[in-house]
Each structure stands twice: as structure tokens, then as C-alpha cells.
Amino acid sequence: MNNQLKSAGKKSLAVLMAAGILSGNVLTSCKSSKRLNQTQQGGVIGASSGAVIGGIIGNKTGNTALGAILGATVGGAAGAVIGRRMDKQAEEIKRQMPNAQVERVGEGIKVSLGSDILFDVNSSALKPATKQQLIEFAKSLNKYEDTDVRIEGHADATGSDAHNLELSKQRAKAVGSFLESQGVKTSRVDEIGYGEAQPVADNTTEAGRQKNRRVDVAVFANKQLQRDAKDGKIGE
Numbered sequence: 001m002n003n004q005l006k007s008a009g010k011k012s013l014a015v016l017m018a019a020g021i022l023s024g025n026v027l028t029s030c031k032s033s034k035r036l037n038q039t040q041q042g043g044v045i046g047a048s049s050g051a052v053i054g055g056i057i058g059n060k061t062g063n064t065a066l067g068a069i070l071g072a073t074v075g076g077a078a079g080a081v082i083g084r085r086m087d088k089q090a091e092e093i094k095r096q097m098p099n100a101q102v103e104r105v106g107e108g109i110k111v112s113l114g115s116d117i118l119f120d121v122n123s124s125a126l127k128p129a130t131k132q133q134l135i136e137f138a139k140s141l142n143k144y145e146d147t148d149v150r151i152e153g154h155a156d157a158t159g160s161d162a163h164n165l166e167l168s169k170q171r172a173k174a175v176g177s178f179l180e181s182q183g184v185k186t187s188r189v190d191e192i193g194y195g196e197a198q199p200v201a202d203n204t205t206e207a208g209r210q211k212n213r214r215v216d217v218a219v220f221a222n223k224q225l226q227r228d229a230k231d232g233k234i235g236e
Contacts, residue, residue, distance in 0.1 A: 005166030048121035064198060065218035068150045069108035072220040078229035082107045082221045085234075089219070090145050108220035111137075115155075115171060116212035124170035126178055134175065146225035149184065150218040151176045153193040154200075156209035162197060169193030175215055188222070 074082060083106075090109045094102045099139030101112040118130050126134070141149060153175075172191040180186050201208035221229070228234045 006211045010028075010167050011043075014031045015229065022037055023033060064194075065152055065216040066105060068218045069220045070109060072108065072148075072226070074221070074226050075107050078226070078232075079107050081229050081234060085144065086219075086236060089140060090142050091145075093137060093141075096140060097133045099130075099133065108218060111219070113215045113219040115153075115219075116210060118175070118215060119171060121165070124167060126174055131178065135182055136176050136186050138179045141179065141184045141188075141219070145185075145188075146222055146228075147178070147188070147219050148222045149176075149189050150220075151189065151191045152216045152218075153191075154212060154214050154216065155194075155204035156194045156195045156212040157199070158209065163204055165193055165195030165197075168195050169192075171215060175217070193223065215218075 016111050057148075073079060086104060086107060087111055090102055090104050093100070093109065093111060097111065097113075099113065099117050103110045103112075113130075119125055120127065139214070142148070151172045153170070153172035155164035155168045157164075159167075169191075170193070176189045176191040180189060196203070196212070199208075199212045200214075201211035203209055203212060
């Protein structure tokens with residue numbers, strides 16, 4: 001049994017090291033060419049290691065927004081086509097949601113909103129002032145119907161684990177339900193709450209706790225768009 005565990009551990013380490021080497025080579029290559037834009041970089045990453053890295057990240061972190069995006073990577077020419085579409089949508093979202101952090105990641109988009117912007121303390125009811133931004137976000141999602149949407153709720157470490165988990169689930173559901181009320185198809189939306197399990201900052205400081213109270217949204221190509229891109233059925 002011990003030998004089996006050691007062997008499995010070595011295999012996992014080898015996979016992680018290989019992914020690290022691949023991603024390191026990709027980043028070095030991208031840095032060496034100033035002409036590569038985000039879409040081109042995403043295409044390179046996808047062609048070489050995006051799906052592998054995405055799968056590892058997804059498995060190790062419970063399939064977070066980042067893992068969901070990288071796990072859906074197509075790569076190559078098809079990935080570059082998808083990336084150009086995501087470039088356009090990301091720019092629209094940035095204009096529509098000035099209070100959000102919008103990042104282009106691989107062949108998808110990650111949108112992060114502080115829970116303090118969306119909700120009052122210890123509440124899962126959306127603030128009226130932020131609903132307009134979500135209305136605009138829904139318009140973008142409806143414009144680009146061939147994407148899937150993953151909504152994740154996160155909490156800081158104050159309060160009990162059970163309470164934080166439930167609140168994060170309710171908040172993710174609140175955002176998802178509101179987008180669906182604006183016409184986003186339910187079949188496209190996946191909601192999950194992680195409670196305090198996935199902090200991005202130090203929970204011992206107020207500034208850190210504020211960053212940890214957030215809702216992350218991943219936008220990425222659905223299976224049909226991935227197939228169409230691979231088959232050359234969609235334009236630039």
C-alpha cells in the first residue's frame with residue numbers, strides 16, 4: 001500500500017511539474033514576442049498545455065472559476081477564434097460593470113464582484129443599486145449565447161463554517177437567479193458556494209476579508225461553440 005501511494009504521489013508530482021514546465025515555456029515565449037495579444041497568447045497556451053493545466057487546476061481547487069475556464073480550453077486556431085470573441089465580450093463587460101474586476105483568462109472571461117457591492121452584511125438580497133449592472137451583464141450574456149456561465153460565492157473567515165457556506169451558496173444563487181430573470185437560459189448557468197474555503201487574501205486583516213467576500217463569474221465557450229470552432233464553422 002505504501003509503495004502504491006508513493007507511486008501515485010510521484011505520478012501526480014510529475015504531471016504537475018510537466019504542466020509547470022509547459023506553462024513556463026509558454027509564458028517565456030509570449031514575453032519574448034511583444035506582438036502577441038491576449039487572444040494569441042491564449043491560443044498558444046491552449047495549443048500546448050491549457051487543457052492539461054486547466055484540468056489540474058480544476059481538480060485541485062474544486063473546479064473554481066479559473067479551473068472551469070482553463071478546463072474548457074480548445075487551443076490552436078480554434079482557440080484563437082474563441083479568444084477573439086471573448087476579447088470583444090470582455091471589453092463590453094468592462095464598460096457595463098465598472099465596479100467589477102474583469103479578466104481575460106485563456107479562452108474565457110473571469111468577472112469578480114465584491115460581495116459588499118452586491119449585498120448588505122449577512123444578506124443574500126441584491127442591492128437595488130447594483131442590479132442595473134447585472135442587467136447590462138445579462139444583455140452581454142444574451143448577446144453571446146454560445147457560452148456557459150459559472151457563478152461562485154465566497155466568504156471571509158468570520159462566523160461559522162456552516163453559516164459562511166450557506167450564505168455563499170445563497171449569494172451565488174441570487175446572482176444566477178437574477179441573470180436568469182433577465183433572459184439568460186437556466187441551462188447555461190451553474191451556481192456554487194465555497195464559503196470560506198478559497199480565500200484570495202489574508203483573513204486576519206479587514207482589507208483581506210473584504211477581498212475574500214466576493215462573487216466570481218466564469219464565462220467560457222460551451223460544447224457547441226467549441227465544436228464549431230474546431231470545425232471552422234464560425235467566423236473571426
